[in-house]
Amino acid sequence: MRKAALWLGLAFILGTGIVLGLALRAGEKPEGSNGFRRIFRTEAVLQPIDTLNLKYDSYYIAGRARQTLYLGNIVAPRHAFAVNIQGLDTQRIEFKLNNPEGVKFTSVDLRVDSPYFYLVDGSVPAIFEGKLNEKQAAQSLSRPPYFLELAPVGSNSFVIRSLDSHGEAQLGKLRLKPLSADFPRRLLEKQIDGVFCTEGMIHFDKGANRLVYVYFYRNQYIVTDSSFSAIRRFDTIDTNSVAKIHVSEIHSSHTRTFSAPPISTNRRSDFYNGYLFVNSSLMADNEMPEFAKASVVDVYNTSSANYEFSFYIPEYNGGKLRGFSVYADRLIALYERYLILYEFTPLTKL
Amino acid sequence: MKKSTIIEIFAFSLILLFVYAAFSKVLDLEKFRIQIGQSPLLTKLQSSVSIVIPLVEIVCSMMLAIPKYRLVGFALAFGLMSMFNAYIISILQFSEHIPCACGGVLQFLGWKRHLLFNCFFGGVAAAGFVLVHSLTRQHLSEKKT
Numbered sequence: 271m272r273k274a275a276l277w278l279g280l281a282f283i284l285g286t287g288i289v290l291g292l293a294l295r296a297g298e299k300p301e302g303s304n305g306f307r308r309i310f311r312t313e314a315v316l317q318p319i320d321t322l323n324l325k326y327d328s329y330y331i332a333g334r335a336r337q338t339l340y341l342g343n344i345v346a347p348r349h350a351f352a353v354n355i356q357g358l359d360t361q362r363i364e365f366k367l368n369n370p371e372g373v374k375f376t377s378v379d380l381r382v383d384s385p386y387f388y389l390v391d392g393s394v395p396a397i398f399e400g401k402l403n404e405k406q407a408a409q410s411l412s413r414p415p416y417f418l419e420l421a422p423v424g425s426n427s428f429v430i431r432s433l434d435s436h437g438e439a440q441l442g443k444l445r446l447k448p449l450s451a452d453f454p455r456r457l458l459e460k461q462i463d464g465v466f467c468t469e470g471m472i473h474f475d476k477g478a479n480r481l482v483y484v485y486f487y488r489n490q491y492i493v494t495d496s497s498f499s500a501i502r503r504f505d506t507i508d509t510n511s512v513a514k515i516h517v518s519e520i521h522s523s524h525t526r527t528f529s530a531p532p533i534s535t536n537r538r539s540d541f542y543n544g545y546l547f548v549n550s551s552l553m554a555d556n557e558m559p560e561f562a563k564a565s566v567v568d569v570y571n572t573s574s575a576n577y578e579f580s581f582y583i584p585e586y587n588g589g590k591l592r593g594f595s596v597y598a599d600r601l602i603a604l605y606e607r608y609l610i611l612y613e614f615t616p617l618t619k620l
Numbered sequence: 621m622k623k624s625t626i627i628e629i630f631a632f633s634l635i636l637l638f639v640y641a642a643f644s645k646v647l648d649l650e651k652f653r654i655q656i657g658q659s660p661l662l663t664k665l666q667s668s669v670s671i672v673i674p675l676v677e678i679v680c681s682m683m684l685a686i687p688k689y690r691l692v693g694f695a696l697a698f699g700l701m702s703m704f705n706a707y708i709i710s711i712l713q714f715s716e717h718i719p720c721a722c723g724g725v726l727q728f729l730g731w732k733r734h735l736l737f738n739c740f741f742g743g744v745a746a747a748g749f750v751l752v753h754s755l756t757r758q759h760l761s762e763k764k765t
Contacts, residue, residue: 273753285699288706289707289710296661523651528658531658
């Protein structure tokens with residue numbers, strides 16, 4: 271019996287040992303510097319004010335309407351939270367869906383553009399529209415084209431990221447009543463495959479009519495407006511000018527997908543009052559190893575293209591940052607299942 | 621139930637699992653290769669891992685099918701299951717890119733269930749090993765007397 275246990279123990283150690291070795295090797299940071307530096311300011315340190323336990327880790331930041339932050343839920347798409355950024359007062363929302371056609375969703379996203387909200391699924395494709403105070407959404411009468419990403423930019427008006435006639439992903443304009451979709455300008459620049467290499471995040475500030483697109487895999491962001499009339503391309507501080515991704519086709523299912531882990535430069539972002547906040551995944555040459563424990567955010571002025579400064583969003587309870595939003599002198603950070611409200615004052619001094 | 625019957629059932633269920641797992645990989649090797657490539661742990665060993673894993677699974681099920689090698693087969697199956705579980709746990713530490721980058725949380729649920737599934741079959745392999753081991757010892761001591 272003891273001999274049997276010994277053999278099983280050996281098999282266990284061998285099996286886990288191989289994986290442990292691989293994990294340690296993969297965890298090693300590549301040597302050499304990334305060739306850029308960050309500016310840290312002493313006053314740009316976050317002061318935690320309040321904490322909210324969401325109980326589930328399936329929430330994501332769906333949008334902000336002035337000082338109200340909306341959290342959508344991946345698992346239960348009709349369930350949402352409205353959180354007041356000033357004091358974390360929270361309101362549970364249950365959306366009613368008027369769905370006589372019985373649309374079957376694959377992945378639903380909540381988008382908020384006060385007083386409206388949208389439950390959208392670009393792979394169906396379907397857009398359900400409703401008023402936030404009525405909490406009831408009905409499907410748009412006209413069928414939108416397939417889209418990869420969607421951001422509301424006004425009543426009945428959206429910016430979408432969708433495939434154009436060349437099979438490349440481009441930013442386009444979508445209206446529903448009456449239905450129209452077009453790509454007035456080629457905003458996104460193909461580097462590798464034209465779909466994955468141009469992935470990114472869309473931000474829109476209605477008051478300033480400013481649209482910002484932040485690429486995930488290259489050191490660039492685009493500043494324009496909802497009709498794409500003036501386009502300005504700015505660089506973020508790191509040196510990854512070409513997307514480091516590998517894309518392959520799986521012939522059996524006619525799909526294209528990543529064939530190596532993509533290296534994202536701009537992981538998460540938010541846009542407030544003309545300032546772009548980018549959570550970067552690249553370490554600067556003047557940073558210490560604690561970089562790995564916190565999430566660094568670089569602040570850019572989208573009018574002047576200036577890089578202003580950087581700050582850290584700390585870890586919470588060992589949980590990783592999943593999203594953040596800035597409003598006035600507040601920063602709200604979403605971790606696995608916690609929302610932390612921080613005081614964040616340096617913006618007022620810029 | 622007789623010990624030998626239980627051993628047969630354990631061996632058979634593991635053979636079924638490994639043969640199914642190996643063939644679903646081999647039948648769409650291109651897809652499997654790409655999925656391996658997406659893993660931060662395995663991306664550099666893409667080509668070798670995508671061949672070695674199904675190969676080891678087939679060798680393991682062959683050993684489980686032949687009574688002479690069954691003891692080693694159970695040990696190998698247990699080692700494989702431990703390896704797969706260790707892989708799942710370590711890939712969760714790299715949560716930024718989980719292979720097949722679809723829905724984050726749905727993926728997590730999948731991994732957790734997978735972990736339980738592997739634990740179950742790891743338990744089957746360990747139990748099978750202990751049973752075969754005790755039988756052979758019994759056998760040997762009977763021979764001696």
